[in-house]
Amino acid sequence: MTAPGATGRAPRSQVAAANDPDCDFPIRNLPYGVFSTEGAAPRCGVAIGDMILDLAACEARGLLAAGGSFAAPQMNGFIARGRAEWDRIRATLTELLAHDGPRNLPLVAMANARLHLPIRVTEFTDFYASKHHAFNVGVLFRGPENALPPQWTHMPIGYNGRASSVVMSGTDIRRPMGQVRGEAGPEWTACRRLDLELELGAIVGADSAMGERIGVDRAEDMIFGYVLLNDWSTRDIQAWEYQPLGPFQSKALGTTISPWIVTQAALEPFRSAGAVRDHDLLPYLREDRPGFYDLTLGWTMNGQRMAQTNYNVMYWSSAQQLAHHAVSGCPMRVGDLLGTGTISGPAPDQTGALLEMTQGGRVPVMVNGQPRTFLEDGDEVGLFGFAQGDGYRIGFGPCTGRILPARP
Amino acid sequence: MTAPGATGRAPRSQVAAANDPDCDFPIRNLPYGVFSTEGAAPRCGVAIGDMILDLAACEARGLLAAGGSFAAPQMNGFIARGRAEWDRIRATLTELLAHDGPRNLPLVAMANARLHLPIRVTEFTDFYASKHHAFNVGVLFRGPENALPPQWTHMPIGYNGRASSVVMSGTDIRRPMGQVRGEAGPEWTACRRLDLELELGAIVGADSAMGERIGVDRAEDMIFGYVLLNDWSTRDIQAWEYQPLGPFQSKALGTTISPWIVTQAALEPFRSAGAVRDHDLLPYLREDRPGFYDLTLGWTMNGQRMAQTNYNVMYWSSAQQLAHHAVSGCPMRVGDLLGTGTISGPAPDQTGALLEMTQGGRVPVMVNGQPRTFLEDGDEVGLFGFAQGDGYRIGFGPCTGRILPARP
Numbered sequence: 001m002t003a004p005g006a007t008g009r010a011p012r013s014q015v016a017a018a019n020d021p022d023c024d025f026p027i028r029n030l031p032y033g034v035f036s037t038e039g040a041a042p043r044c045g046v047a048i049g050d051m052i053l054d055l056a057a058c059e060a061r062g063l064l065a066a067g068g069s070f071a072a073p074q075m076n077g078f079i080a081r082g083r084a085e086w087d088r089i090r091a092t093l094t095e096l097l098a099h100d101g102p103r104n105l106p107l108v109a110m111a112n113a114r115l116h117l118p119i120r121v122t123e124f125t126d127f128y129a130s131k132h133h134a135f136n137v138g139v140l141f142r143g144p145e146n147a148l149p150p151q152w153t154h155m156p157i158g159y160n161g162r163a164s165s166v167v168m169s170g171t172d173i174r175r176p177m178g179q180v181r182g183e184a185g186p187e188w189t190a191c192r193r194l195d196l197e198l199e200l201g202a203i204v205g206a207d208s209a210m211g212e213r214i215g216v217d218r219a220e221d222m223i224f225g226y227v228l229l230n231d232w233s234t235r236d237i238q239a240w241e242y243q244p245l246g247p248f249q250s251k252a253l254g255t256t257i258s259p260w261i262v263t264q265a266a267l268e269p270f271r272s273a274g275a276v277r278d279h280d281l282l283p284y285l286r287e288d289r290p291g292f293y294d295l296t297l298g299w300t301m302n303g304q305r306m307a308q309t310n311y312n313v314m315y316w317s318s319a320q321q322l323a324h325h326a327v328s329g330c331p332m333r334v335g336d337l338l339g340t341g342t343i344s345g346p347a348p349d350q351t352g353a354l355l356e357m358t359q360g361g362r363v364p365v366m367v368n369g370q371p372r373t374f375l376e377d378g379d380e381v382g383l384f385g386f387a388q389g390d391g392y393r394i395g396f397g398p399c400t401g402r403i404l405p406a407r408p
Numbered sequence: 409m410t411a412p413g414a415t416g417r418a419p420r421s422q423v424a425a426a427n428d429p430d431c432d433f434p435i436r437n438l439p440y441g442v443f444s445t446e447g448a449a450p451r452c453g454v455a456i457g458d459m460i461l462d463l464a465a466c467e468a469r470g471l472l473a474a475g476g477s478f479a480a481p482q483m484n485g486f487i488a489r490g491r492a493e494w495d496r497i498r499a500t501l502t503e504l505l506a507h508d509g510p511r512n513l514p515l516v517a518m519a520n521a522r523l524h525l526p527i528r529v530t531e532f533t534d535f536y537a538s539k540h541h542a543f544n545v546g547v548l549f550r551g552p553e554n555a556l557p558p559q560w561t562h563m564p565i566g567y568n569g570r571a572s573s574v575v576m577s578g579t580d581i582r583r584p585m586g587q588v589r590g591e592a593g594p595e596w597t598a599c600r601r602l603d604l605e606l607e608l609g610a611i612v613g614a615d616s617a618m619g620e621r622i623g624v625d626r627a628e629d630m631i632f633g634y635v636l637l638n639d640w641s642t643r644d645i646q647a648w649e650y651q652p653l654g655p656f657q658s659k660a661l662g663t664t665i666s667p668w669i670v671t672q673a674a675l676e677p678f679r680s681a682g683a684v685r686d687h688d689l690l691p692y693l694r695e696d697r698p699g700f701y702d703l704t705l706g707w708t709m710n711g712q713r714m715a716q717t718n719y720n721v722m723y724w725s726s727a728q729q730l731a732h733h734a735v736s737g738c739p740m741r742v743g744d745l746l747g748t749g750t751i752s753g754p755a756p757d758q759t760g761a762l763l764e765m766t767q768g769g770r771v772p773v774m775v776n777g778q779p780r781t782f783l784e785d786g787d788e789v790g791l792f793g794f795a796q797g798d799g800y801r802i803g804f805g806p807c808t809g810r811i812l813p814a815r816p
Contacts, residue, residue: 149652150593155594157652159653160568160570161568162568163531164740167618178735179563185687188692241563243652244549245654245655247653248565248566249732249735249736252733252738253738325660328585328660328661329584329661330660407621
């Protein structure tokens with residue numbers, strides 16, 4: 001199904017691979033990232049087909065002007081220049097990369113580049129915004145009566161995560177040791193219930209002042225773009241530690257994000273309503289227009305497709321999450337990363353975590369012919385995501401991680 | 409009572425005020441901070457008596473060498489130089505500021521300086537390490553049967569806080585608006601149960617790698633020093649929001665720290681055991697030597713002394729908290745700030761929060777002749793802390809904040 005507003009003949013790029021209808025990076029996408037090449041330092045670029053346009057080199061050649069911000073090894077400096085600059089540079093890049101744009105652009109083959117974290121993550125917050133996920137997990141942790149906390153439909157519940165543990169797609173994840181509930185007190189063990197969480201991450205693109213609240217409209221204007229996000233989780237460590245102050249070391253083993261920031265501008269044609277609400281919201285959380293995107297999201301294990309769902313199953317948008325994040329006067333900063341929380345639809349093959357898919361490890365799923373409950377050493381998980389237009393798609397590229405054995 | 413090891417005639421400084429036995433900043437203290445003067449940018453300094461030694465100017469004059477790190481507007485650069493450098497510079501400063509040290513040092517009167525946050529807070533984590541506090545608050549939130557969570561005596565429970573909301577002593581704190589539990593669903597209101605939390609904050613002085621665990625001994629070596637920390641809290645917002653993912657906006661209105669980092673070296677003579685443990689700990693949390701300090705801590709409201717306790721009532725040391733923080737492989741960074749959690753003794757006049765002191769607002773306390781449960785607009789809270797030596801004390805200086813009315 002094609003999203004309303006996403007129709008119309010796709011413009012063509014001078015980079016041939018970008019015109020393939022299945023390519024993640026057509027000229028309508030133009031996601032930003034950070035890359036390096038042999039002998040040259042990390043700098044900012046934009047993905048186009050199978051190539052990267054070197055934005056630092058573009059500025060050095062006078063093809064665009066961004067105050068030197070693209071020469072940095074993260075996107076934070078450019079992002080901080082503000083929405084008007086985001087729009088102006090997007091228009092310039094669309095002209096440069098068009099079918100009839102100037103030749104001899106500083107394009108680097110993706111195959112020859114190494115990708116780095118696209119931002120310096122200022123702070124990381126993770127939410128809990130899929131009602132299906134919250135209910136399913138709540139049943140497993142607290143039983144069906146207390147599954148959904150009473151405030152869940154009134155506010156986007158979230159917690160502060162650990163920015164230092166956010167890593168690039170492709171980084172190996174070490175199975176942690178930790179405390180789990182034993183027969184009489186704690187047991188020291190390698191994690192036995194290691195899981196993934198399929199999420200989007202919104203990247204905050206503007207600061208707010210301490211003591212200042214943010215309306216949902218302004219919050220949306222403050223979001224620069226999105227990445228895929230896998231919030232690796234240890235369910236056994238989590239169950240023992242999380243009361244009353246929330247998850248801590250159970251979520252600190254690593255959080256993987258995809259290398260390319262897909263901008264809000266690229267997703268705009270796919271705007272969509274989210275899940276139906278049970279009741280009106282308090283004014284600071286109301287939004288004037290649909291706050292989600294028609295965005296297919298899913299994950300694979302060892303190459304097998306495990307689940308597929310859509311961002312528009314969610315209850316709380318990233319803009320609502322950001323508005324709530326600042327409601328007590330908490331200052332927000334460029335480079336803050338807001339995870340949506342696990343994205344799950346109602347059916348088992350729409351779930352964004354093994355905990356849900358296997359009903360807490362009770363119902364194994366088959367992976368390449370073997371029964372499986374949680375992640376085993378050597379497993380590789382990949383997230384995928386794209387918005388399907390008419391003859392093109394806005395893709396996120398890969399978001400992968402492989403499990404290494406614990407260090408006892 | 410004088411701590412063992414803290415005796416011996418105190419050396420004298422060429423700064424007269426530093427030799428007053430009640431001065432927070434004698435030559436045995438030498439806490440670091442960041443200050444600015446009229447027309448000159450923020451830079452690092454050390455407090456001595458009623459003066460600040462300008463460390464950037466010292467280096468410019470060849471009195472010490474620290475790779476230019478003291479010219480920065482935070483201490484992070486110097487701290488990252490490592491423990492051997494911390495010791496070397498402390499020895500140099502002790503010589504420079506001694507009674508017979510060189511004259512014409514670049515000393516600035518504290519009265520003419522403005523103080524700034526001493527570190528760029530990389531990430532902020534808050535723990536929950538006083539058993540008295542955890543039990544008292546647990547009774548109020550969950551009743552006496554479930555007051556202390558089962559894992560409490562087995563691990564230092566903590567949660568990630570928000571680094572962007574950490575502010576300098578003297579910064580006004582805005583009463584937040586937020587959601588609280590109403591008759592039928594949430595109510596939108598200015599916070600009605602605004603509270604302080606008396607804490608210490610440990611400043612991490614070395615990085616650790618992702619996937620790496622840290623023993624308690626090494627963790628202690630990684631701590632640069634301590635500040636006073638007031639983790640302002642909104643108990644009504646907290647009660648509605650905190651299940652199941654922990655406190656979030658209820659703790660994001662602001663966290664105030666004192667301007668001077670008291671180093672581990674200055675506190676070393678006051679080393680002390682903490683509270684008695686109920687049972688053995690898992691090996692990764694065991695410590696070879698007493699992990700606390702004999703440190704008097706308390707707080708005032710509008711000038712009235714409200715409570716006084718001691719750091720050695722605590723159950724988990726900052727070194728144990730840091731070791732636990734990295735147990736899942738979470739990378740730690742220079743400038744991470746670890747709050748101890750509220751420090752409370754068993755008696756009401758030893759409690760570090762109004763929630764406990766007033767038994768959840770049921771038993772008012774008298775403040776300057778008026779009954780009081782929680783903080784009112786215009787209230788000023790001050791924390792104090794010092795280790796008492798023989799004829800000198802190692803003090804922290806002020807940690808204050810005043811409540812501004814909510815913006816409806």
